[in-house]
Amino acid sequence: MSENTRKFKNPVINWIEYRLPIFSFIDDSVGSNYPSPRNLNYWWNFGSLAGVTLVVMIATGIFLAMNYTPHVDMAFDSVERIMRDVNYGWLMRYVHMNGGTMFFIAVYIHIFRGMYYGSYKEPRELLWIIGIVIFLAMMATAFVGYVLPWGQMSFWGATVITNLFSVIPFFGDSIVQWLWGGFSVDNPTLNRFFSFHFLLPFVIFALVFLHLWALHEHKSNNPTGVEIKGDADVIPFHPYYTAKDAFGLGVFLIFFLGFTFFAPNFFGEPENYIRANPLVTPAEIVPEWYFLPYYAILRAVPDNFIDAWGILPVIITAKEAGVILMFASIIALAFLPWLDSSKVRSAKYRPIYKQLFWVFVADTFVLGYIGAHPAEGHFLLIGRIATAYYFFHLLILLPLLGRFEKTRPLPESISASVTNASSEEGQ
Amino acid sequence: MAETASDTHDGPEGEETRRDFLLISTIAVGAAGAAVAAWPFIHMMNPSRDVLALASTEVDLEPIEEGQSITIVWRGKPVFIRKRTAKEIEIAKADDAATMKDPEADGTRVKKPEWLVMIGICTHLGCIPLGQKGSDPKGEFGGWFCPCHGSHYDTSGRIRKGPAPKNLPIPPYTFLDDTNIRIG
Numbered sequence: 001m002s003e004n005t006r007k008f009k010n011p012v013i014n015w016i017e018y019r020l021p022i023f024s025f026i027d028d029s030v031g032s033n034y035p036s037p038r039n040l041n042y043w044w045n046f047g048s049l050a051g052v053t054l055v056v057m058i059a060t061g062i063f064l065a066m067n068y069t070p071h072v073d074m075a076f077d078s079v080e081r082i083m084r085d086v087n088y089g090w091l092m093r094y095v096h097m098n099g100g101t102m103f104f105i106a107v108y109i110h111i112f113r114g115m116y117y118g119s120y121k122e123p124r125e126l127l128w129i130i131g132i133v134i135f136l137a138m139m140a141t142a143f144v145g146y147v148l149p150w151g152q153m154s155f156w157g158a159t160v161i162t163n164l165f166s167v168i169p170f171f172g173d174s175i176v177q178w179l180w181g182g183f184s185v186d187n188p189t190l191n192r193f194f195s196f197h198f199l200l201p202f203v204i205f206a207l208v209f210l211h212l213w214a215l216h217e218h219k220s221n222n223p224t225g226v227e228i229k230g231d232a233d234v235i236p237f238h239p240y241y242t243a244k245d246a247f248g249l250g251v252f253l254i255f256f257l258g259f260t261f262f263a264p265n266f267f268g269e270p271e272n273y274i275r276a277n278p279l280v281t282p283a284e285i286v287p288e289w290y291f292l293p294y295y296a297i298l299r300a301v302p303d304n305f306i307d308a309w310g311i312l313p314v315i316i317t318a319k320e321a322g323v324i325l326m327f328a329s330i331i332a333l334a335f336l337p338w339l340d341s342s343k344v345r346s347a348k349y350r351p352i353y354k355q356l357f358w359v360f361v362a363d364t365f366v367l368g369y370i371g372a373h374p375a376e377g378h379f380l381l382i383g384r385i386a387t388a389y390y391f392f393h394l395l396i397l398l399p400l401l402g403r404f405e406k407t408r409p410l411p412e413s414i415s416a417s418v419t420n421a422s423s424e425e426g427q
Numbered sequence: 428m429a430e431t432a433s434d435t436h437d438g439p440e441g442e443e444t445r446r447d448f449l450l451i452s453t454i455a456v457g458a459a460g461a462a463v464a465a466w467p468f469i470h471m472m473n474p475s476r477d478v479l480a481l482a483s484t485e486v487d488l489e490p491i492e493e494g495q496s497i498t499i500v501w502r503g504k505p506v507f508i509r510k511r512t513a514k515e516i517e518i519a520k521a522d523d524a525a526t527m528k529d530p531e532a533d534g535t536r537v538k539k540p541e542w543l544v545m546i547g548i549c550t551h552l553g554c555i556p557l558g559q560k561g562s563d564p565k566g567e568f569g570g571w572f573c574p575c576h577g578s579h580y581d582t583s584g585r586i587r588k589g590p591a592p593k594n595l596p597i598p599p600y601t602f603l604d605d606t607n608i609r610i611g
Contacts, residue, residue, distance in 0.1 A: 159553060160552070160553065180474075181472055181474055181478065182503065183474065183478075183482065183502030183504070185503070186503050188474070188475065278503055278504070279498065279505050279555060281553065283575060374576070376576075
């Protein structure tokens with residue numbers, strides 16, 4: 001065992017390394033001994049950006065928790081106290097609030113990058129699925145966190161979302177009461193949501209380690225989608241990608257802190273600065289922007305869609321169908337490695353998929369836009385079409401496309417693609 | 428490892444052995460133990476005794492005048508109690524024959540015709556309908572009107588127009604005497 005201990009210059013490091021080989025572990029994971037494809041572009045920055053945001057969220061969150069009171073009578077006031085009286089409380093809260101938004105921006109771009117370059121394909125299916133699980137855990141964390149300030153949107157958002165579970169057959173109502181710890185969203189609910197909001201980020205942290213473990217087994221995918229074939233295809237992670245990630249982080253922080261300092265409530269809902277009142281509903285209940293596409297899918301199913309047709313006996317109501325569709329829209333993503341039948345990974349070499357990818361991105365933006373508006377009139381119609389297209393893309397187009405699409409020839413290797421490209425540019 | 432051990436000590440290959448029995452029964456007992464240990468954690472999240480103790484609410488109806496409504500909180504939800512006028516009762520009964528989304532006779536929705544007790548949450552998306560105060564809009568059927576998406580409820584709390592699918596629900600309640608009820 002010990003003969004294999006790596007030698008460093010610093011004797012203290014050597015002393016530790018001999019007993020706990022942590023320095024070689026770091027070097028093998030994110031250091032000079034971790035080979036990465038030499039052609040990663042800036043879309044590959046968003047994984048590390050999401051990771052940094054997670055750390056920022058945990059750090060600010062722990063300090064906010066020192067000043068927050070999870071009680072229905074005091075929660076709202078304790079948040080206002082953080083804003084007005086606690087030293088730098090406003091900064092911590094605004095960073096935390098906008099950090100949630102930034103986390104979702106980074107992760108959405110990260111997911112879309114994976115879809116564009118086919119990063120989910122064999123042998124990275126588990127890596128992708130762990131990513132989807134992280135995404136689900138993030139959504140749960142964001143949802144329970146939004147309830148904590150105990151404003152009107154906190155309360156009514158919690159009421160609407162927890163009520164979704166009432167569609168579960170037979171046990172629905174008892175499950176909802178179990179989630180609430182009572183007969184409506186109330187103090188026990190707030191207490192447990194606070195507890196979960198504290199716990200879940202650490203679960204995400206652990207999942208990120210699994211995600212990275214799986215990543216390091218087969219290394220990063222790259223813009224060509226061709227596997228690493230030799231030393232000419234790779235460069236060491238440090239200093240090349242540590243530097244590139246650090247530069248990207250600088251740009252990202254300008255964006256992040258720009259909102260934090262100059263428009264801290266840009267992504268927020270003014271209604272949430274009104275104390276929660278179980279006896280008054282806000283005129284319209286809207287979720288945070290990052291849930292809007294799912295909210296649109298939830299409301300897309302026509303009211304009484306089965307009994308309106310009068311063909312089938314009523315098996316499920318519109319509400320149930322909407323809930324099922326909403327969860328299916330995320331679960332379907334986990335099956336992407338098997339839904340996408342193409343052998344070619346990167347959209348660079350898939351002329352039709354490349355266009356359909358952007359149509360799909362546009363479709364999610366349409367869903368987001370619809371989710372922000374009341375489900376009536378033409379909004380409802382567009383929402384239904386966009387919902388149908390979302391599933392059409394994932395469940396019909398992708399499986400068929402791999403069979404019929406004529407892909408462009410793949411480069412022999414990563415290095416070949418780079419040298420050819422540069423020689424073409426030279427001419 | 429276990430397989431090798433049982434192969435060498437317990438008999439011919441592929442046959443069940445006492446070692447397999449021990450293994451399976453240990454796993455089964457362990458799983459049962461884990462399930463038993465999990466229950467306190469699960470049950471701790473269910474409504475606690477103090478919450479259950481407040482699960483019913485007693486209301487004194489004495490001070491409510493005819494044509495007046497009050498809103499009380501039961502299980503964290505608003506409950507509308509209205510002492511209906513003779514005219515309102517009459518309209519509600521006359522409308523029993525009308526076409527409705529969720530047909531229900533007025534008689535089955537009340538224990539005493541003058542007292543209408545129901546949960547004041549719109550069955551569409553959970554808003555609180557207007558109509559409790561004298562100055563509130565009461566909708567086209569003289570009962571309640573939900574401002575969120577325009578559902579109209581009649582003087583019996585039945586849905587008559589708008590997107591809501593069901594009538595305003597009636598909570599379980601009993602008359603303790605002529606002027607006191609217990610909800611829940």
